Amino acid sequence: MPEADVRLDRVTKRFGSFTAVDELSLEVPEGEFFSLLGPSGCGKTTTLRMIGGFEEVTSGTISLGDEDVTDLPPFKRATNTVFQNYALFPHLTVFENIAFGLRRRKTPIGEIRRQVASMLKLVELPGYEERRPNQVSGGQQQRVALARALINNPRVLLLDEPLGALDLKLRKQMQVELKRIQSEIGITFIFVTHDQEEAMTMSDRIAVMRAGRIEQLGAPEELYERPRSEFVAGFLGVSNLLDGDVAERDGELVQIRLANGVIIRAPAAATNGATKVRVGIRPEKLRVVHQGAEAASDTAETNGLDGTVFDASYVGVSTQYLVKTADGHTLTVYAQNLTSGASEALSEGQRVRLTWNPQHTFVIDDEGRVESAAPLEEESTT
Amino acid sequence: MARTTPAPERGRPFGERFRRSLLPVFTALVVAYLSLPILVMILFGFNDIQGRFNFAWQGFTLEHWGNVFSRFPALNQALINSLTVAVVATTVATILGTLIGLALTRYEFRGRGPLNLLIFLPIATPEIVLGASLLALFVSVAAPLGMATIIIAHIMFNISFVVVTVRARIAGFDRHLEEAAMDLGADEWTTFRKVTLPLIFPGIMAAALLAFALSIDDFVITQFTAGAQTLTFPLWVYGASRIGVPPQVNVMGTIIFLVALVGIVLWLYLQRRDVTARPTSLNE
Numbered sequence: 001m002p003e004a005d006v007r008l009d010r011v012t013k014r015f016g017s018f019t020a021v022d023e024l025s026l027e028v029p030e031g032e033f034f035s036l037l038g039p040s041g042c043g044k045t046t047t048l049r050m051i052g053g054f055e056e057v058t059s060g061t062i063s064l065g066d067e068d069v070t071d072l073p074p075f076k077r078a079t080n081t082v083f084q085n086y087a088l089f090p091h092l093t094v095f096e097n098i099a100f101g102l103r104r105r106k107t108p109i110g111e112i113r114r115q116v117a118s119m120l121k122l123v124e125l126p127g128y129e130e131r132r133p134n135q136v137s138g139g140q141q142q143r144v145a146l147a148r149a150l151i152n153n154p155r156v157l158l159l160d161e162p163l164g165a166l167d168l169k170l171r172k173q174m175q176v177e178l179k180r181i182q183s184e185i186g187i188t189f190i191f192v193t194h195d196q197e198e199a200m201t202m203s204d205r206i207a208v209m210r211a212g213r214i215e216q217l218g219a220p221e222e223l224y225e226r227p228r229s230e231f232v233a234g235f236l237g238v239s240n241l242l243d244g245d246v247a248e249r250d251g252e253l254v255q256i257r258l259a260n261g262v263i264i265r266a267p268a269a270a271t272n273g274a275t276k277v278r279v280g281i282r283p284e285k286l287r288v289v290h291q292g293a294e295a296a297s298d299t300a301e302t303n304g305l306d307g308t309v310f311d312a313s314y315v316g317v318s319t320q321y322l323v324k325t326a327d328g329h330t331l332t333v334y335a336q337n338l339t340s341g342a343s344e345a346l347s348e349g350q351r352v353r354l355t356w357n358p359q360h361t362f363v364i365d366d367e368g369r370v371e372s373a374a375p376l377e378e379e380s381t382t
Numbered sequence: 383m384a385r386t387t388p389a390p391e392r393g394r395p396f397g398e399r400f401r402r403s404l405l406p407v408f409t410a411l412v413v414a415y416l417s418l419p420i421l422v423m424i425l426f427g428f429n430d431i432q433g434r435f436n437f438a439w440q441g442f443t444l445e446h447w448g449n450v451f452s453r454f455p456a457l458n459q460a461l462i463n464s465l466t467v468a469v470v471a472t473t474v475a476t477i478l479g480t481l482i483g484l485a486l487t488r489y490e491f492r493g494r495g496p497l498n499l500l501i502f503l504p505i506a507t508p509e510i511v512l513g514a515s516l517l518a519l520f521v522s523v524a525a526p527l528g529m530a531t532i533i534i535a536h537i538m539f540n541i542s543f544v545v546v547t548v549r550a551r552i553a554g555f556d557r558h559l560e561e562a563a564m565d566l567g568a569d570e571w572t573t574f575r576k577v578t579l580p581l582i583f584p585g586i587m588a589a590a591l592l593a594f595a596l597s598i599d600d601f602v603i604t605q606f607t608a609g610a611q612t613l614t615f616p617l618w619v620y621g622a623s624r625i626g627v628p629p630q631v632n633v634m635g636t637i638i639f640l641v642a643l644v645g646i647v648l649w650l651y652l653q654r655r656d657v658t659a660r661p662t663s664l665n666e
């Protein structure tokens with residue numbers, strides 16, 4: 001069991017009377033690719049800046065390994081940062097930018113040359129030593145910034161939306177690249193982003209932040225498949241949410257009676273003992289079948305809901321259906337286009353049955369719902 | 383989108399005509415306007431004058447160039463005084479002004495607002511009023527007038543110009559660069575030396591040149607604060623003008639001009655080298 005590389009213990013940051021980060025606790029084990037994900041203004045940058053030493057904490061402690069660094073200035077912390085706008089020194093060459101940290105430690109010049117060369121190789125920029133930062137492209141600047149940080153062999157690398165300024169294609173490419181570099185050198189990465197897809201593809205674990213707090217922390221699949229709040233469910237993708245009461249336990253599953261009387265089942269562990277719950281299903285987990293054909297697919301092991309298709313849009317890899325249930329809920333369904341053409345497509349007005357595996361039902365307990373319902377309505381229940 | 387832009391053919395012929403025919407004419411006029419007085423100054427340094435006055439061209443001689451530093455010992459002393467004042471006042475004002483500029487743009491502190499405004503006062507106040515007030519001040523504290531009082535006065539008015547110039551440069555400075563330096567292990571002082579200073583240096587240099595230029599030929603304030611014993615170059619020339627300015631003054635003026643010219647060319651060359659180090663071609 002690797003010891004925690006970075007530990008935040010009830011860290012709070014206030015700007016005047018405004019609380020940007022609120023009693024946040026966090027442990028990141030060594031070598032992990034850890035992401036802070038959340039909407040604009042939720043405190044991601046502030047958290048990262050406190051770890052880097054650029055922002056003083058109002059209360060709480062920050063440790064790297066077993067060293068308490070809460071009151072240390074940035075130049076005494078074993079962290080290095082890739083800034084959002086890269087912050088390369090415009091008056092220095094690429095070589096001197098990357099060598100900056102080694103020069104501060106009075107490394108002999110021969111050693112500097114050797115290390116800069118190997119760094120440039122790692123970020124695939126050999127031959128760029130003598131250029132100035134404004135003589136290389138945005139993606140290359142990004143790599144220089146990465147090399148400049150990594151050459152110091154930090155205990156933890158902090159990255160604040162490092163790919164934010166790149167266009168989509170380059171961004172995808174750099175995501176792969178960053179991941180490759182991280183696994184190659186095995187340093188702990190703390191990565192800030194507001195792009196859920198980016199966080200999900202790259203991270204070992206993600207902390208979803210909201211208003212200065214961690215809403216949920218876990219592996220990408222866990223957050224996606226079993227979000228514990230409407231906020232997390234909505235932030236990581238589209239979900240269909242339905243209200244209900246926990247009726248009775250049925251082995252590993254619980255039965256939940258929806259408002260319209262239909263009984264569906266969900267993993268018992270997810271309910272956490274609550275009685276009033278909101279359940280969710282991801283659109284791609286739903287199967288649509290013609291009503292009447294259900295006998296074939298509907299078994300005792302599936303959940304089912306009747307409805308009417310009122311919108312179908314073809315989006316290439318899948319078709320998105322909007323299905324209205326009898327009591328007026330709208331559910332989104334992604335049906336993969338397994339065959340070409342519109343032959344199997346369902347048309348608007350068609351009565352259908354939606355079925356899904358009970359294991360794919362996630363449960364948001366009432367408490368989380370009350371707290372987060374209002375501002376997220378349109379986001380999470382399309 | 384494209385429809386809303388006015389037809390480009392309309393604007394271009396005029397712009398083109400202006401650039402081709404009129405602009406060179408204007409340029410020539412401006413250059414003549416700026417350089418004619420300097421040419422006259424240089425030329426009359428070679429004037430073979432008869433009597434005291436150096437107003438009409440009377441023939442070519444190199445005599446004044448030969449005895450420029452021996453003909454009037456008091457003029458030499460005046461020039462040395464001027465250079466001393468300019469060098470000391472510029473150095474002190476540049477250092478203090480840069481620090482004030484940094485403080486004003488960086489830190490929130492008591493009195494920052496008023497200082498931000500007050501810094502413009504010496505620029506806005508008529509020089510002659512400033513001179514008179516300074517004299518009154520020095521006299522009231524019984525300060526012996528001379529080099530020291532001149533220098534104090536020059537530092538005062540120079541600081542404002544330095545602060546204004548440097549502040550403009552610092553305002554465009556990205557604070558993340560300093561954070562990046564500290565992140566990479568540089569303490570505050572190293573960060574200032576290796577990152578902040580090199581980046582604001584062009585602004586500091588421009589401020590210093592401005593201060594030096596203002597200081598070396600200041601007449602009004604110097605006249606008030608010099609006292610009876612001390613003369614600077616402008617004061618000596620003004621005194622001489624009542625009995626006729628000798629051509630040696632033109633020669634000294636020419637020398638100062640040439641030194642300044644070499645300085646400026648050198649400065650431009652250095653800047654240029656900095657710029658050519660960043661052409662625009664991007665790969666990828």
Ligand SMILES: Nc1ncnc2c1ncn2[C@@H]1O[C@H](COP(=O)(O)OP(=O)(O)OP(=O)(O)O)[C@@H](O)[C@H]1O
Nearest residue numbers: 015018020038039040041042043044045046047194
């Ligand atoms: N220096 C400051 N003074 C006052 N408020 C600040 C300061 N820095 C940040 N804040 C506030 O703290 C909150 C969190 O800011 P932070 O920069 O951490 O957000 P973020 O999650 O990084 O957002 P984004 O995705 O937009 O970068 C914001 O509401 C912001 O306005």
Ligand SMILES: [Mg+2]
Nearest residue numbers: 044045046160
């Ligand atoms: Mg941010």
